[in-house]
Amino acid sequence: MPRVKRSVAGRKKRREVLRKAKGYYSSRGKHYRAAREQVTHSGVYAFRDRRARKGDFRRLWIIRINAAARINGISYNRLVSGLRLAEVELDRKVLAELAVNEPEAFAELVEVAKTSLAKAS
Numbered sequence: 314m315p316r317v318k319r320s321v322a323g324r325k326k327r328r329e330v331l332r333k334a335k336g337y338y339s340s341r342g343k344h345y346r347a348a349r350e351q352v353t354h355s356g357v358y359a360f361r362d363r364r365a366r367k368g369d370f371r372r373l374w375i376i377r378i379n380a381a382a383r384i385n386g387i388s389y390n391r392l393v394s395g396l397r398l399a400e401v402e403l404d405r406k407v408l409a410e411l412a413v414n415e416p417e418a419f420a421e422l423v424e425v426a427k428t429s430l431a432k433a434s
Contacts, residue, residue, distance in 0.1 A: 374409035381412030385423040395426025398433050 327345050333355075334341060334348035341351040379389035387395075396403065401422065403411075411419045 371405060374405040377409040377412050378405060381416065381419055382423060385420050387423055387427060391430060392423060392426050395428075395430040396422065399425050399429035401425060 330345060330349050330352055331342075333352045336342055337348065337351055340347040342348060375389060378392070382389050382392040403422070408419070408422070411422065
């Protein structure tokens with residue numbers, strides 16, 4: 314079997330791992346073995362949290378919409394139900410943006426939802 318000299322490739326791999334671990338606490342940023350483990354875990358956390366971020370934002374939007382809706386005298390549940398009956402197709406992201414930055418426009422949407430709920434019952 315031929316001899317394989319891989320010190321350059323090995324050093325490059327270790328250097329890359331230590332570069333990714335730069336700034337980590339204690340030995341995790343200095344020693345290769347600890348750094349390799351931490352970089353692996355960091356990748357797992359990043360992958361998981363990229364997906365979790367979507368749910369986090371959805372939760373935040375719902376909280377903002379609910380707060381603004383209650384200021385206008387209706388609950389989140391009734392607001393969404395009323396908007397659906399009125400066939401207003403705005404997603405939660407846009408509704409939350411309106412609730413925070415354009416309270417007058419949001420108040421008009423609340424009135425639309427209230428009137429459609431009144432008609433339905």
